[in-house]
Amino acid sequence: MTDGTNERRSPEPDRRVPAPPEPAATTGASAAQLSGWQAVWRQLPLLAALVVLWLFLWDHVDVLTVTTGVLLAIGVTRAFYLPPVLLSGRFNPWRGLLLGLWMMFDVVVASIQVALRAVQPGWTPMNAIIAVQLLTRSDLVTTLTAEAITVVPGTVVVDIDRERGLLYLHAFGTRTDADLEKARAHVLATEERIVLAIGTHEQAEAVRAARRQRKAEGRPPSETEPVELPDREGDA
Template identity: 45%
Template sequence: MSPESGGRRISARSQIVLFCGLVVLWCLLWGQFTVLSVVSGVVLAVVISLLFYLPAIDLSGRINIWHTAVFLVRLLVDIARASLDVAWLVIDPRYKPSSAILAIALDTRSDLIMTWTAEAISLVPGSIVVDVDRQESVLYVHVINVADDDGLEDFRASVFATEKRLVMAIGSVDDVWRVNQPNELTRSVRRGRN
């Protein structure tokens, strides 16, 4: 099989997944899975697919149920803990605002993992992704309540941990290999570039 035909198969598979995702999203927006909502969703997905460019996403084809559950539970715990922290900052009269924007170079090269990592980070109160560099896999994250370098490194480590949990849940074999490498030297070099 030539690389070109393999690339076409990956592209066709990802386009089918995106197409089905659009139909499901349409039905969820209407709150019902009826013949009319599915048919109108298919028509809308065809129109969107023809009018707008949908990037090919290389899906890994693997889902690890255990790691997916670990990711979801940890995300809920992070959201609850951060919500309490932010609520405390609001009522604490001694709080002096301190925030930063960090450039965090991820280990993954997958657009899907990078997007889901950005979404997971932004769901947690107190941090939000303000920009993304797709070419370099860098997230620019605004984070509140960081007073020193240790706080910045703790937040950076939490982003890497989120990325690793996502990769272990749904990432490709290549991404699993990347996040399991001792990358402290690589990360410090990449941090120096940004």
Template identity: 35%
Template sequence: MNRVLSRLGMGVWLLGVWLLLWGRVDALTVLGGLVAVAVAYAVSRLPAVPMVTRVRPLRLAEAALEFAWDLAVSSVVIGWHALRAPGRVRGAIVEVGAQSRSELVLLALTTSISLRPGTLLVDIDWERSRLRIHGMPVRDAAEADSTRDGVLHTERRLMQALVTPDDTRRTEDLS
């Protein structure tokens, strides 16, 4: 039943986006939106709306502050390398094994990664929760480990802030 409600929630969201794009609400636009949502579900694997059982506001604020700090620091680091030695900045693809199985947490994590200067999500394996990230600057194994540790730290913060059934079940299975 939760899956049906979750999919219905995603359908309502898509219909809302459709109506915003058209800029008006009338019978024909709503009908067209319903058809578009039905076709989208029929031809693709659209995700269900991820469920959150609990949001911890203090932890969410900590995660937001951490993101802002990381954004500022990475901007300075990338700017410094771009000005100092623009042709010699090296990057690497770093694989990170995410702990979360929640699509919501992984979505927040991948968004965070892609918005930071110097990191970019290259690939994600949803089934195994594996992320491949291009990190910059990465000159050696220690810097690759540092990039990986930063991603895992952000993921832990997000898991503490957004409690989801997927991660709750996983935590219970591990105990």
């Protein structure tokens, strides 16, 4: 679909923009602020997922397989140096349901649009690489947002600026400035739904407050400012 298309790159974000203000003391707890048991509890779903994957690979469930799976999961998470991924410890079932329904709706609508464009006579696609400033800089939220955006046909995340909380994505059919703003607004709306479903209480309240302020000032969704600094170990 992209062969022979006219690529257009949106302006790079201003490198001179100052960093967001320091978060309040109530911002999500970092890994360094958690006790050993709290860290284990928040990582438990991730360890369980690794064990389940191990069982699927062996296609057999017994005491030895489960035991080796648990030991391997612990060993992998301890031996390989990666930024700690701690779950928020919060899940809103209603928001999670809305997130899933919106995802299915977006996939269906985007699939139909891309299919119609593919068979439309004389239509020349014009795409763009755009940068989107995310609301939060949580590793987990950033990863889930990138995955959710990439699943939808017509948009592909090509790069992530982890430190600044920027997503760079290839957007299909961006012929006007309004199309660019629509693509950015879609990314931010997806991130909001993810935060409200699985983010910390502080993240959810910050997102709601930013949304109320944006509506009160009459600003479009694409002009939303970051609401917090990362809640990663060493960044507090």
